[in-house]
Amino acid sequence: MSIISARHITKSFTGHTALDDVSVEIPQGSVYGLLGPNGAGKTTLIRVINRITIPDKGEILFNGKPIRQQDIYRIGYLPEERGLYKKMKVGEHAVFLARLKGLSRHEALVRLKGWFTRLGIEQWWDKRVEELSKGMAQKIQFIVTVIHEPELLIFDEPFSGFDPINANLLKQEILQLRDRGATVIFSTHNMASVEEICDHITLINKSHNILSGRVDEIRRRYGGNIFTAQFRGEEEKLRRATASLCEVMECEHDALSGITAAKLHIARTEDVRHCIAAVNEAVELRSFAEAMPSMNDIFIRAVNGTLQQ
Amino acid sequence: MKNIGLIVMREFKERVYKKSFIITTILMPLMMVLLSVAPTLIMMFAKGEERNITVIDHSGVIASQLTSDEEVAFTLSEDGDLQEALKRSLADENFGVLYIGRSIIENPSDIQLYTNASSSAIVEEKIADMVEGAIERERLKAYNLENLQEILDEVKADVNLSIYRNDDDALASSSSLFAGIVGMILGFVLYFFLVIYGSIVMSSIIEEKNSRILEVLVSTVRPFEMMMGKILGVALVAATQILVWGVLLIVMSGVVLPAVMPAELVANIEAVQGGADLTAMAASGIDTEMVTDLASLLDTAYITRIVVLLLLFMVGGFLLYAAMYAAVGASVDEAQDAQQLTTPITVPIILAFIVTTLVMNDPNSSVVFWFSMIPFTSPIVMMARIPSGIPAWEIVTSLVLLYATFVVMVWLAGKVYRVGIFMHGKKPTLKELYRWMKY
Numbered sequence: 001m002s003i004i005s006a007r008h009i010t011k012s013f014t015g016h017t018a019l020d021d022v023s024v025e026i027p028q029g030s031v032y033g034l035l036g037p038n039g040a041g042k043t044t045l046i047r048v049i050n051r052i053t054i055p056d057k058g059e060i061l062f063n064g065k066p067i068r069q070q071d072i073y074r075i076g077y078l079p080e081e082r083g084l085y086k087k088m089k090v091g092e093h094a095v096f097l098a099r100l101k102g103l104s105r106h107e108a109l110v111r112l113k114g115w116f117t118r119l120g121i122e123q124w125w126d127k128r129v130e131e132l133s134k135g136m137a138q139k140i141q142f143i144v145t146v147i148h149e150p151e152l153l154i155f156d157e158p159f160s161g162f163d164p165i166n167a168n169l170l171k172q173e174i175l176q177l178r179d180r181g182a183t184v185i186f187s188t189h190n191m192a193s194v195e196e197i198c199d200h201i202t203l204i205n206k207s208h209n210i211l212s213g214r215v216d217e218i219r220r221r222y223g224g225n226i227f228t229a230q231f232r233g234e235e236e237k238l239r240r241a242t243a244s245l246c247e248v249m250e251c252e253h254d255a256l257s258g259i260t261a262a263k264l265h266i267a268r269t270e271d272v273r274h275c276i277a278a279v280n281e282a283v284e285l286r287s288f289a290e291a292m293p294s295m296n297d298i299f300i301r302a303v304n305g306t307l308q309q
Numbered sequence: 310m311k312n313i314g315l316i317v318m319r320e321f322k323e324r325v326y327k328k329s330f331i332i333t334t335i336l337m338p339l340m341m342v343l344l345s346v347a348p349t350l351i352m353m354f355a356k357g358e359e360r361n362i363t364v365i366d367h368s369g370v371i372a373s374q375l376t377s378d379e380e381v382a383f384t385l386s387e388d389g390d391l392q393e394a395l396k397r398s399l400a401d402e403n404f405g406v407l408y409i410g411r412s413i414i415e416n417p418s419d420i421q422l423y424t425n426a427s428s429s430a431i432v433e434e435k436i437a438d439m440v441e442g443a444i445e446r447e448r449l450k451a452y453n454l455e456n457l458q459e460i461l462d463e464v465k466a467d468v469n470l471s472i473y474r475n476d477d478d479a480l481a482s483s484s485s486l487f488a489g490i491v492g493m494i495l496g497f498v499l500y501f502f503l504v505i506y507g508s509i510v511m512s513s514i515i516e517e518k519n520s521r522i523l524e525v526l527v528s529t530v531r532p533f534e535m536m537m538g539k540i541l542g543v544a545l546v547a548a549t550q551i552l553v554w555g556v557l558l559i560v561m562s563g564v565v566l567p568a569v570m571p572a573e574l575v576a577n578i579e580a581v582q583g584g585a586d587l588t589a590m591a592a593s594g595i596d597t598e599m600v601t602d603l604a605s606l607l608d609t610a611y612i613t614r615i616v617v618l619l620l621l622f623m624v625g626g627f628l629l630y631a632a633m634y635a636a637v638g639a640s641v642d643e644a645q646d647a648q649q650l651t652t653p654i655t656v657p658i659i660l661a662f663i664v665t666t667l668v669m670n671d672p673n674s675s676v677v678f679w680f681s682m683i684p685f686t687s688p689i690v691m692m693a694r695i696p697s698g699i700p701a702w703e704i705v706t707s708l709v710l711l712y713a714t715f716v717v718m719v720w721l722a723g724k725v726y727r728v729g730i731f732m733h734g735k736k737p738t739l740k741e742l743y744r745w746m747k748y
Contacts, residue, residue: 050528077528083521087323099315100529141525
């Protein structure tokens with residue numbers, strides 16, 4: 001079941017098209033990565049999902065039904081560019097934002113106090129926002145994004161500007177929210193950050209959805225039967241032993257440890273077992289694994305692929 | 310709707326709890342009082358030093374009629390030689406020399422004032438007045454009529470016009486001059502509020518846009534709600550300020566002024582308020598004009614009426630202008646960029662302010678009437694007209710037009726706002742704003 005179905009979304013602004021017939025299915029309970037270079041249209045898609053921007057064409061379904069204004073209260077959105085009123089007290093500000101998300105004053109107070117205690121920031125309650133450091137402000141923004149316990153969380157470039165400690169904290173909190181049943185959408189141009197936590201992704205480039213699916217499937221699809229073998233021994237021996245089974249793409253010898261890493265392309269899946277056996281015979285095998293291409297590699301290949309079409 | 314309420318309250322709290330708001334709200338009336346008394350005070354303390362003027366009178370009749378006072382002292386020159394007198398006057402550092410020609414009675418221009426330093430308008434006027442009186446008396450003397458001066462004094466009449474209105478319940482209304490002055494003050498207060506509070510809306514939207522708080526709010530609050538919340542919040546602040554001032558004024562007129570004024574004056578005022586016969590009062594030597602003016606100033610009902618209307622026009626005018634200022638604020642990144650876009654907003658305000666000066670001459674002229682109906686100028690101009698006593702239908706029509714225009718303007722501004730708040734780094738032109746409206 002998809003919590004969000006974006007169907008054939010098209011949105012153009014004066015002068016350029018931000019989204020061109022983009023469809024995305026976001027399964028319930030997933031951590032969904034929305035990837036693409038800057039200016040690809042990710043933020044516009046998020047704004048369309050949030051009902052901030054009205055699409056020219058297409059529709060958004062929320063839990064199978066066209067999204068309504070009330071559904072917004074079931075979404076938590078942390079925008080890429082985020083700010084707070086500098087002159088307000090932290091606690092007062094958090095209550096204000098929480099109430100805008102539909103909580104009663106009492107409910108907001110109870111939940112916020114809980115979060116503040118959990119993150120060990122109770123002493124900030126009466127400080128002014130302008131006294132907070134950037135990282136502190138980010139914590140507050142994160143809390144108010146999730147305070148109304150939304151079913152769907154949308155983070156636009158969440159790690160940009162977060163220091164590594166806060167980024168890690170954020171990651172942990174996000175995974176916990178997922179474990180409690182929330183769906184999370186990430187938008188980022190930083191591919192590496194996605195690999196660890198996303199289970200589904202969509203690649204957006206130049207207003208188009210160029211690749212969608214489960215991360216492991218996509219990797220396999222783009223993996224192309226490449227394996228790495230780490231061994232101790234002579235490279236020549238390995239080449240001779242596996243000549244009929246696979247092609248050795250590259251070999252790297254680490255003089256310090258004496259271990260060589262070889263990248264092998266095994267054309268037929270049934271040859272993998274034989275290949276392992278052959279390598280094992282020829283050299284002292286340390287490890288043999290399928291080489292997963294990085295998201296970055298996949299992204300570049302996908303973009304090039306669309307360019308060729 | 311709940312969201313608008315939350316935003317209004319936040320705006321209101323942020324501004325009203327500020328020290329500067331409390332200070333200006335309380336200090337402003339004091340400043341106003343000071344400003345209105347200041348000219349009198351300055352006149353009292355800054356009296357010019359005595360000016361010595363040597364008089365050379367070849368006619369022989371004028372000099373004796375020039376009377377010295379604490380500002381000007383006249384000394385008659387014995388020899389009547391101008392050159393000599395000038396030289397001496399310079400040496401003594403006197404003000405100058407007044408030379409009166411032989412034929413001054415026939416030719417009133419035969420008179421010159423030589424000054425050693427820069428002249429003074431007050432002194433010049435004083436001399437001209439005195440010489441004029443002297444010449445007139447001399448000319449009358451030439452007719453050789455007995456007791457002419459006494460006859461003239463007896464004939465002299467000082468008209469004290471008491472004004473009543475037919476269409477009003479009030480028996481005596483204040484003089485037009487008084488109404489005109491009150492109108493000017495009200496017009497100015499409105500002008501001041503529209504410009505100051507309008508730009509507060511604009512700059513705070515620019516600030517929100519730059520601090521990216523809008524991006525955080527926009528997911529749960531619709532842009533239109535955000536804009537309305539901001540406008541209404543600031544309007545509430547302005548209304549609070551007017552209300553505080555209004556209450557201060559009512560207390561002043563109802564309690565403080567009667568307490569400090571002479572008992573006799575208060576009795577007269579009460580008589581006027583009670584519907585006493587002004588003609589009879591005037592006959593008994595009371596300055597009825599002043600008494601009626603004071604009577605309306607002390608009439609709590611009159612002041613309350615004005616304060617209520619002021620609130621209505623101020624809120625209406627503010628909402629209209631704030632919507633425009635909000636649209637401009639949403640479409641620029643920095644206050645400096647707003648200059649070009651605010652011109653179409655400030656022109657009608659300034660125009661309205663200029664028209665208020667015409668109200669004093671005739672509060673019912675057609676120019677003034679139309680400017681008090683057209684929504685963009687109506688708050689300021691109508692407010693200036695109201696103290697003169699305007700038919701209720703005119704006020705109601707003007708208010709309806711004003712609030713209707715506000716609804717249309719807010720709808721247009723909302724469209725600009727919605728697009729504008731996400732536009733960064735590019736300064737839009739008026740043409741682009743128009744395109745955003747059609748979006």
